[in-house]
Amino acid sequence: MGALSPILRSIEGGRVMFFCPGCKSAHAIPVEGDRAWGYNGNSEKPTFTPSILVTHHHAVPPVTPENLDQFKAAPWAQTRVTDICHSFVTDGQIQFLGDCTHELAGQTVPLPNLEG
Ligand SMILES: [Zn+2]
Numbered sequence: 001m002g003a004l005s006p007i008l009r010s011i012e013g014g015r016v017m018f019f020c021p022g023c024k025s026a027h028a029i030p031v032e033g034d035r036a037w038g039y040n041g042n043s044e045k046p047t048f049t050p051s052i053l054v055t056h057h058h059a060v061p062p063v064t065p066e067n068l069d070q071f072k073a074a075p076w077a078q079t080r081v082t083d084i085c086h087s088f089v090t091d092g093q094i095q096f097l098g099d100c101t102h103e104l105a106g107q108t109v110p111l112p113n114l115e116g
Helices: 068-073
Strands: 010-012 013-021 025-030 049-058 079-090 093-096 108-110
Touching: 013 079, 025 049
Parallel strands: none
Antiparallel strands: 010 013, 013 025, 049 079, 079 093, 093 108
């Protein structure tokens, strides 16, 4: 486990992790075991197949110290929003498909260096 290259790190569970510039967070992909993604083994210019689909949820508006009392009185005023990140990683480039909900939808950018 540990850094495989500036952009790719191996983590527990036979997975590798990269930083997604669309979500501004890390995504982990299994590369060992029955449910593994295809991986070209090149940590400098990784290719994963098939595409990577990540969905997560957040609630709006966010709870802040200023609206906490209001939120406690009416928690149903929050709406659950689904975030979608759908990408192909090819030769170290991440291609974001059009169904992404973040600002990089439809764009292809290099995988950034991992921090820390
Ligand atoms: Zn993402």
